[in-house]
Amino acid sequence: MSILYSQDFKDLLVKLHQEGRSLKSLAEEFGPSKDSIAIWFKQATPIMIRAQSKTLKDVKQLEKRLAILEEKKEILSRID
Numbered sequence: 674m675s676i677l678y679s680q681d682f683k684d685l686l687v688k689l690h691q692e693g694r695s696l697k698s699l700a701e702e703f704g705p706s707k708d709s710i711a712i713w714f715k716q717a718t719p720i721m722i723r724a725q726s727k728t729l730k731d732v733k734q735l736e737k738r739l740a741i742l743e744e745k746k747e748i749l750s751r752i753d
Contacts, residue, residue: 678705683713690714 686699691714696707719726727735 676705678709684717686710687714687717 682703686703686705687710689699690696690710696710696714699705699710700707716729719728720732721727722732
């Protein structure tokens with residue numbers, strides 16, 4: 674069974690991990706697996722792209738948007 678956690682809850686655990694709490698202690702206290710918390714942490718960790726800080730989540734959203742725009746462009750090019 675999959676449990677959905679709110680973004681605020683995920684952000685709280687990421688913040689606590691950034692402040693030094695171990696994945697194990699967070700998992701034991703709050704319930705999600707260490708792997709889930711590690712994924713949330715990775716998604717929230719900024720990366721630099723063209724001198725701008727982006728998270729993995731931001732990049733994935735941009736990739737989805739790019740795919741949609743490319744599909745729209747392809748459709749429009751068939752109309753011309």
